[in-house]
Amino acid sequence: MSDLKKGIPLHKQISDWLRDKIETGSLKRNEKLPSESQLSDKFDVSRVTVRRALQTLENEQVIYRCQGLGSFVSDQRSHHPIMEMRDFMEEMAAAGLEGSSEVVSFKQEIPNEKVYQILEQEPGKKLTRLDRVRLANGEPVAFDVTWLPVFYGQLLQDYDLADTTIFKILEEEYDIPVLRGCYRLEAENADKYVAKHLHIPVGQALTLINRISYTVGDKPVYYQKRYYRSDKVTYQVQVSRGNEVQPPSGELPVNEFRPTFNL
The missing domain is CATH 1.10.10.10 (Winged helix-like DNA-binding domain superfamily/Winged helix DNA-binding domain)
Structure with missing residues (x-):
């Protein structure tokens, strides 16, 4: 009714x-x-x-x-970004670690319906899928499954994705800025495919980050599922009370949200 x-x-x-x-x-x-x-x-x-x-x-x-x-x-008390959006290599550098990647696969294939909706693509057409192991000082700490519209996927084909990032290629080589992202954190157990590449037992607990990145005009560039080894990576949140009146819920403004590594 x-x-x-x-x-x-x-x-x-x-x-x-x-x-x-x-x-x-x-x-x-x-x-x-x-x-x-x-x-x-x-x-x-x-x-x-x-x-x-x-x-x-x-x-x-x-x-x-x-x-x-x-x-x-929205949190309308603040009108400026409170967290910086970083790619994997930038996160590694900030932590004083050497970041690198191993490309497992890079091809076009049919995703599930959710990926089409997120990337605003026509169902039934092939999209670009990039699977990578992400390493810190040579040790696997994360596994990425990244989906991109074919247009953006084709721009990456001539680059070594083991030593550079999607952000860097798009921004520096093609002047396509990655302006913002949406993140969602979940807990998930490793399946056989992810466990194999992270060198962990099947069923081990992982931190799953679903990430959507956008360029000009709120156009989605890619959708990524990053599986972090929870025994190697945790997320640290820094908050401050500030001088503003706090909401009834007592929630605090987040000043920093970043991974910390146990290597």
Whole structure:
């Protein structure tokens, strides 16, 4: 049953409902909003109407959206980046380690439906898949599965991906800036394929980072699943209280979020 009223644009009622949830604290900073499908069912409207409501809130910087991950409540207290987006080699250098990669495979193939949605690609067409072992001082610490639209994949073909990164190639060789990314951390056990390349037992606990990187116009460049060895890599979060009034939830602003290595 729809909760909407007559005489008021549908998308406005949905955006007002979400805004009220955020302002009253029912939805907190960086909390994920209900999905487009859930909102569509709740208000008995099309997903186009829901997207228009979400776009209104995004334009007002009330929420931010990550393709494939969903919509989240913005932190409007800060209008500057609080964390720097780094590639693997930059993370290694910051930790005082020598980073390198071993390319396991680099080819075009058909992904699952989720990858098409994240990269905004037409289902059924082949995309570029790049699998790499990531090493720190010669020791395997992570395994990456990276999907790219064929256009970006073709730009990488003539480069040694063992010693350079996607960021570096696109930005320095083709003037294609990687401007932002969305991350999601999960826990996952190693399957046979990943375990083989990380030299660990099948079933060992890993930290899985789903990462989507974007260029100009919010165009997705790649979707990556990075499996970090949890016995070698942990993530460290640094927070500060600051001088601003804290939200009711008591959450603290994140100043730094970076990996630390146990080698």
